[in-house]
Amino acid sequence: AKEIGRNNLQLFDVEMALKAHEKLRRHEELRDAIARGEFVLHYQPQMNLKTQRIFAAESLLRWQHPQRGMVLPGEFIPLAEETGLIVPIGDWVLNEACRQNKAWQDAGLPSIVVSVNVSARQFKERNWVSRVAEALEVSGLEARYLELEVTESLIMQDVVTAVATMHELEALGVHLAIDDFGTGYSSLSALKSFPVRRLKIDRSFVQDIPDDADDMAITGAIISLAQKLQMQVIAEGVETQAQVDFLAASGCDDIQGYFISRPVGAAAFVALLAG
Numbered sequence: 001a002k003e004i005g006r007n008n009l010q011l012f013d014v015e016m017a018l019k020a021h022e023k024l025r026r027h028e029e030l031r032d033a034i035a036r037g038e039f040v041l042h043y044q045p046q047m048n049l050k051t052q053r054i055f056a057a058e059s060l061l062r063w064q065h066p067q068r069g070m071v072l073p074g075e076f077i078p079l080a081e082e083t084g085l086i087v088p089i090g091d092w093v094l095n096e097a098c099r100q101n102k103a104w105q106d107a108g109l110p111s112i113v114v115s116v117n118v119s120a121r122q123f124k125e126r127n128w129v130s131r132v133a134e135a136l137e138v139s140g141l142e143a144r145y146l147e148l149e150v151t152e153s154l155i156m157q158d159v160v161t162a163v164a165t166m167h168e169l170e171a172l173g174v175h176l177a178i179d180d181f182g183t184g185y186s187s188l189s190a191l192k193s194f195p196v197r198r199l200k201i202d203r204s205f206v207q208d209i210p211d212d213a214d215d216m217a218i219t220g221a222i223i224s225l226a227q228k229l230q231m232q233v234i235a236e237g238v239e240t241q242a243q244v245d246f247l248a249a250s251g252c253d254d255i256q257g258y259f260i261s262r263p264v265g266a267a268a269f270v271a272l273l274a275g
């Protein structure tokens with residue numbers, strides 16, 4: 001029994017070493033991906049329910065890996081967060097989204113807002129607001145065409161500092177949205193003090209409409225809350241006509257989801273915007 005125990009221990013050590021090595025390799029790959037130009041942004045349109053027009057898009061990061069093909073953020077953002085690489089990667093995303101949006105405007109396409117997802121690590125960087133100002137300056141994009149998406153949990157980590165930072169961003173003219181709204185723990189009284197333009201209703205509340213009465217009640221409540229706080233409200237993950245009908249009847253402003261389009265590359269997005 002002693003013998004087996006020792007063998008198991010050795011096998012465990014080998015496995016641990018292999019895992020650590022694999023993680024180090026992934027870290028190096030991710031670190032080099034920016035310099036190698038392997039990141040690309042996809043864009044998912046957002047449509048206003050009244051005008052039926054695309055007025056904005058969310059930028060979503062993809063990694064074109066030389067061997068693994070198109071890698072989705074769920075597979076590398078956690079490691080990027082853990083290692084801090086999310087800061088330079090996030091800077092790349094911010095600059096690329098501003099550059100692309102300005103290029104679309106210069107090409108004569110209808111002006112839209114492009115939103116960028118911001119991680120807590122990025123948001124907490126000392127010079128975060130000046131990095132945003134610099135991305136706008138370098139690209140020549142007007143601030144009102146940039147929206148930053150933050151989560152409730154990011155804000156709640158340190159409400160006082162987060163609200164101060166949000167006010168500085170607002171002073172630049174940038175818009176703020178709360179992403180995945182309803183899944184975090186922001187108190188309603190705190191919400192009132194956030195300088196945010198819109199709430200994004202999390203997909204988990206939208207996906208089971210019209211079959212789940214609780215989800216419909218929650219979605220309806222978030223929409224009226226947004227209206228009372230004079231915020232815009234958008235539903236994420238909208239896939240069906242029945243969901244669109246319920247959201248329109250409930251007074252939701254905007255929708256985003258496969259019902260309109262999946263996230264697509266810049267060239268395909270231009271076709272959506274022009275068409």
Ligand code: C2E
Binds near residue numbers: 060072179258
């Ligand atoms: P998110 O910000 O909540 O983005 C929405 C996700 O839902 C996207 O997944 C999008 O492709 C997906 N989605 C949109 N419409 C539908 C729909 O109708 N049905 C379903 N089933 N899914 C839909 P994606 O692109 O895999 O991104 C996952 C998450 O990764 C994002 O969630 C966001 O938290 C993070 N992420 C993406 N890009 C960035 C980035 O540039 N920076 C940071 N920090 N995080 C990012």
Ligand code: CA
Binds near residue numbers: 058149
């Ligand atoms: Ca988002």
Ligand code: CA
Binds near residue numbers: 200
């Ligand atoms: Ca979201």
Ligand code: CA
Binds near residue numbers: 205208215
């Ligand atoms: Ca549900």
